[in-house]
Amino acid sequence: MDSFFIRSEIPADIPAIFDVNLQAFGQDGEARLVRALRNDGDYIPDLSLVAVYNDKIIGHIFFAPISIDSEDAHVPAVALAPLSVCLEHQCQGVGSILVEEGLKACRQLGHRIVIVVGHPTYYPRFGFTTAPTLGINAPFPCRNEVFMVCPLVPGALDGIHGTVRYPPAFEAEGAHAG
Incomplete structure (x- = not known):
């Protein structure tokens, strides 16, 4: 494949992003999730990135604000x-x-922790590790090996434990499938 480039989404990209998510997942749950997060304001424009090839969007990544909550702390994450x-x-x-590029953008914007529910052999290459082994738990049932965390700066996870709190759209759109 010839070269492609990564950039932040622009409003004109929204229909193509919906289509990429629909095609990639074979159903519309993730596409509806992204739409709902945007509509609810749980959206960081610089952290919705698209891959563009021949003026066509061929890929998308989205980071939403979340927190890791315990009795004594409320730690921001994405x-x-x-x-x-x-x-x-x-x-x-x-x-x-x-x-x-998404993790790089997160670092540049000052984010310290990223959570993902994803394939256990894909995400570790980017620095993700199993979150429950570090005391960070999912708020929904999922296999431990698919619930992962990535510290973006040294020491970001020191003393951090609790349960991740997602925006309401994650629950409403049924995006939690582990």
Whole structure:
């Protein structure tokens, strides 16, 4: 594949982003989630990135604000959800570049912790590790190995424990499938 580039989404991208998510997942749950997060204001424009190839959006990554809550702390974090690549461009490095650029953008904006519910052999290459082993728990039933956390700066997870709190759209759109 010739080169593609990554940039923040613009309003004109929204229909294409919906289509990429729909195609990548074979159903509209993730596409509806992104739409609901935008509509609810649980949206960081600089953390909704698209991969563009020949003026066409071929991939998308979205990070939403969340928190890790315990009795004595409320720690801000972001959730990587979803990551999608058009079927004809999968397994060509597009998803990896989106994750790398997304994590870089998170760091540049001062975020310290990223949570993902994802494939246990894919995300560790980017620094993700199983969250429950560190005392960070999902608020919904899911297998431990798919609930992961990535510290973006050294020491970001020191003393952090609790349950992740997602925006209401995650519950409403049924996006929690582990």
